[in-house]
Amino acid sequence: MKLKSILATDCGSTTTKAILIEFIDGEYRLRFRGEAPTTVEAPFEDVTRGVLNAVMEIEELSGRKLLDGEKIITPHKDNAGVDIYVSTSSAGGGLQMMVAGVVKSMSGESAERAALGAGSIVMDVLASNDGRKPHEKITRIRQLRPDMILLSGGVDGGTTKHVVELAEILKAANPQPRLGSDYKLPVIYAGNNKASTEITKTLGEQADLTIVENIRPVLERENLNPSRDKIHDLFMEHVMQQAPGYNKLMSWTDAPIMPTPGAVGSLIEMIAEEDNISVVGVDIGGATTDIFSVFQNQFNRTVSANLGMSYSICNVLAEASLKNVLRWVPFDIDEKELTNRIGNKMIRPTTVPQSMEELKIEQAIAREALRLSFIQHKAFAVNLKGVQKERTISDAFEQSDSGLSLVDMMDLDLLVGSGGVLSHAPRREQSARMLIDSFLPEGITQLAVDSIFMMPQLGVLANIDQKDLSENARKAALEVFNKDCLIRLGTCIAPVGKAKNGDLILSTTLEMSDGSEKQIDLHQGELLAISADYEPIKSKLKPAKGIDIGAGKNEEISTTLYGGVVGLVFDGRGRPFNLPNENDKRIDSLNIWSNAMNEYPNGEEK
Amino acid sequence: MAHAYTPGLKVLDNTTVEKERRLPLKGEVLVEKGANVTPEKIIARTHLPGNVQMVNVANLLNVDAQDVPECMLVEIGKNIAEGDLLAETKGLFGLFKSEVKCPVNGVLESVSEVTGQIVIREAPIPVEVDAYMNGNVSDVMNEEGVVITSNAVFIQGIFGMGGENRGDLHVLVENREDELNESLITSNMKDCIIVGGSHISLNAYKKAISAGVAAVVVGGFNYHDLKDILGYTLGVAITGSEDIGTSLIITEGYGKIPMGARSFDILKKHHGRFTSVNGATQIRAGVIRPEIVIPLNDVDDLDSGTKKNETGITEGSLVRVIRAPYFGHIGTVTSLPHELQKMESETMVRVAEVKIDNENFVIPRANLEMVETT
Numbered sequence: 003m004k005l006k007s008i009l010a011t012d013c014g015s016t017t018t019k020a021i022l023i024e025f026i027d028g029e030y031r032l033r034f035r036g037e038a039p040t041t042v043e044a045p046f047e048d049v050t051r052g053v054l055n056a057v058m059e060i061e062e063l064s065g066r067k068l069l070d071g072e073k074i075i076t077p078h079k080d081n082a083g084v085d086i087y088v089s090t091s092s093a094g095g096g097l098q099m100m101v102a103g104v105v106k107s108m109s110g111e112s113a114e115r116a117a118l119g120a121g122s123i124v125m126d127v128l129a130s131n132d133g134r135k136p137h138e139k140i141t142r143i144r145q146l147r148p149d150m151i152l153l154s155g156g157v158d159g160g161t162t163k164h165v166v167e168l169a170e171i172l173k174a175a176n177p178q179p180r181l182g183s184d185y186k187l188p189v190i191y192a193g194n195n196k197a198s199t200e201i202t203k204t205l206g207e208q209a210d211l212t213i214v215e216n217i218r219p220v221l222e223r224e225n226l227n228p229s230r231d232k233i234h235d236l237f238m239e240h241v242m243q244q245a246p247g248y249n250k251l252m253s254w255t256d257a258p259i260m261p262t263p264g265a266v267g268s269l270i271e272m273i274a275e276e277d278n279i280s281v282v283g284v285d286i287g288g289a290t291t292d293i294f295s296v297f298q299n300q301f302n303r304t305v306s307a308n309l310g311m312s313y314s315i316c317n318v319l320a321e322a323s324l325k326n327v328l329r330w331v332p333f334d335i336d337e338k339e340l341t342n343r344i345g346n347k348m349i350r351p352t353t354v355p356q357s358m359e360e361l362k363i364e365q366a367i368a369r370e371a372l373r374l375s376f377i378q379h380k381a382f383a384v385n386l387k388g389v390q391k392e393r394t395i396s397d398a399f400e401q402s403d404s405g406l407s408l409v410d411m412m413d414l415d416l417l418v419g420s421g422g423v424l425s426h427a428p429r430r431e432q433s434a435r436m437l438i439d440s441f442l443p444e445g446i447t448q449l450a451v452d453s454i455f456m457m458p459q460l461g462v463l464a465n466i467d468q469k470d471l472s473e474n475a476r477k478a479a480l481e482v483f484n485k486d487c488l489i490r491l492g493t494c495i496a497p498v499g500k501a502k503n504g505d506l507i508l509s510t511t512l513e514m515s516d517g518s519e520k521q522i523d524l525h526q527g528e529l530l531a532i533s534a535d536y537e538p539i540k541s542k543l544k545p546a547k548g549i550d551i552g553a554g555k556n557e558e559i560s561t562t563l564y565g566g567v568v569g570l571v572f573d574g575r576g577r578p579f580n581l582p583n584e585n586d587k588r589i590d591s592l593n594i595w596s597n598a599m600n601e602y603p604n605g606e607e608k
Numbered sequence: 609m610a611h612a613y614t615p616g617l618k619v620l621d622n623t624t625v626e627k628e629r630r631l632p633l634k635g636e637v638l639v640e641k642g643a644n645v646t647p648e649k650i651i652a653r654t655h656l657p658g659n660v661q662m663v664n665v666a667n668l669l670n671v672d673a674q675d676v677p678e679c680m681l682v683e684i685g686k687n688i689a690e691g692d693l694l695a696e697t698k699g700l701f702g703l704f705k706s707e708v709k710c711p712v713n714g715v716l717e718s719v720s721e722v723t724g725q726i727v728i729r730e731a732p733i734p735v736e737v738d739a740y741m742n743g744n745v746s747d748v749m750n751e752e753g754v755v756i757t758s759n760a761v762f763i764q765g766i767f768g769m770g771g772e773n774r775g776d777l778h779v780l781v782e783n784r785e786d787e788l789n790e791s792l793i794t795s796n797m798k799d800c801i802i803v804g805g806s807h808i809s810l811n812a813y814k815k816a817i818s819a820g821v822a823a824v825v826v827g828g829f830n831y832h833d834l835k836d837i838l839g840y841t842l843g844v845a846i847t848g849s850e851d852i853g854t855s856l857i858i859t860e861g862y863g864k865i866p867m868g869a870r871s872f873d874i875l876k877k878h879h880g881r882f883t884s885v886n887g888a889t890q891i892r893a894g895v896i897r898p899e900i901v902i903p904l905n906d907v908d909d910l911d912s913g914t915k916k917n918e919t920g921i922t923e924g925s926l927v928r929v930i931r932a933p934y935f936g937h938i939g940t941v942t943s944l945p946h947e948l949q950k951m952e953s954e955t956m957v958r959v960a961e962v963k964i965d966n967e968n969f970v971i972p973r974a975n976l977e978m979v980e981t982t
Contacts, residue, residue, distance in 0.1 A: 062946055162722060313845070338830060341832045346863070349891055354975060357953055
């Protein structure tokens, strides 16, 4: 089926975003977008209200009729409606899971990875060896009331005792689902196949038990996909049915609703595969921050459940500390005043910064949320991918440590930001600065943002399964992604090594696309921005003694750099990066760097 | 006429309030449809499953898991007291027996041949639900709870702490701009709900707690003082189960912000009336805001609960600004332009033109809250 018009929405925890894609002059392009607050809150308590409001905005902007009363018109007829409608969702707090495994660092970690890969928030990992007594585990399960539980443990044919013990704990806790009291809690068993009968005997009556292939059939191999697929099925069947208005929304869509992180993750994987590069993607939302990475062709996702820009903004403050948030604020502000403002954003999560001062405070908090989320990601990313992968026994015993070696900032090729605070920053320079300050890329790294935060919608579009739609939908997703979604900000060039403030650390010769040549000398402590479009720029980078720009200390590099809407950013502020301790100097430095990047109007600080 | 969805807090001076009072698990409903109830009336009762103790008998007796059932001295489903003999081995010629004693009073729930564990469930925990407010039982949900209906004042706050409380309403300040000072709180306000204007300080709130005040309703409170009360930094706004004695309801936000004129006037008008409050707040999916309910007449002439048509803000709507720089101001929407407009922060947003004190301001629609008046 030839698709001529596609409507896609993403129901986030704060905002519902709609996009209209049309096939015009032989290509798919984004035509209009609309957004409205997500309406899980009273008085509406119905997610479709926010969807209709967002779609109504597109109607107003495009002049095209999309709604017939309170219904989206599909298929397209007489210049009204669209051919298909798809949606993702993270409203309703997303999918909240609890996972259990016998050994925390082995089956427990595999179960956590499967749950995260499926797009869920992992509330807790229970394990036989987690140091908690049975009654403590029982109390914890009862308190958390997860939407779903994934139970794993033991290799196939191995001892069954420990995993059955965990099942007995679940049975004794008898947790009630968070949403709706009239259905049984879904439990997926993905452990030792020899224990299946005992597990069924223990949990069969009490829970809605599904048995899938072992997540860890042998010690050296992980098998995550069957669990991930089952989590997604049960999410659709059970959890979504209970959330306000989702039944209606599900009846409107032409493909299953995907959890937002699952859709974004699949798109990030697509970028990495296409260009065979290492990528870090981040999606900072109202309640959570998701980080996706592909290093050495291995995909990892983490979700920082309580690091977000509205519902959990105060938790960023609590975890990062006021001092760390304040260090990014380029003016003096009373601490009490600052905490009250942040608190007010938490209790009125859909508000937007009207004044420049408010904007700078939000961007300061975003830096800390991103920084903390990335720390969590680096600690979790391990040397395994969701599909089956061989590992040696010695690797298996060192899972946590091996993960650290995967995220190598010097190896990173592309850093993509998404989520309101990055995608909707009034100036792209602000997005670039937030990404650089919080992720601290090393060597040469391209930066990009999702222009208007549509990666979730394109992710779900690219994943449509129906045969008659999938080819066209994927084509549309890729075309819009390349032409309208990804905004290339430019490239960050950040030398690594010790130097004194003011020392020359990097000399660069650039052969610009117009044939002119530029010589850039970067000194320790400096941040420089050079205007350059997204075009190849031949360059020679010569680091000073003891400095590494990607090829090792003192090693010169000849390479092609790409600019973008921001251009080339030479970051000489050092790795590790430290802000001056003295307040005046700190504010001066922040203002100098902001002016160098043209981040705020006229370079004035308000 | 253009309109936009904007969440708003309810400030209603006479409405039909319906409160669902539901048990956490199925149980027994103790009142009938049509009954008049007072807040203390227990309307439903149930028992939560008792706490669970797991004892690994196989390890304690040093036997294989499959041998545990034959060592058990108590049958599944039977009551057992703390210190009673639970299981023992046969020993050698009846000597050198190992034994396991019961750690708690309870019922033996299960014995596992796979793990050698037994489960003892302690006595069920009784749970009762009261009526919360004066009213009439308008509906009974079989085995689950009831709906209490009342004609009442209904005011939602923006954030609260502590659960349900009730008492006589005492407005302690003259104006909505006035702070609720320590000196205004006295020992004869025990079990009362006290109302201030713009702010209550940490010390004044602590004094209210020590005086046994049922609840404090005020415009603002400092965010960083929450830590002092809660013992931890509040990261996400999910509250209600704090054991602080005196519930807190702030109507406007963090900081010193005069209480909305309408809320203040209504509360003042009902000074002395018996009032129910709930500080529970949940700001995420299925949002819950704290509330103040003042039943106007206990039982008579109940409205059948007609629902209003929710349309969001329109031109002419009364709105409150909920973010700097005009935080706390109330005005009237004069127009809702379609086009995105650039703010001082350079953010492009949909806006509303709002008349505040005869002056026009352009404010992001997302920063407006509807003040519901009917």
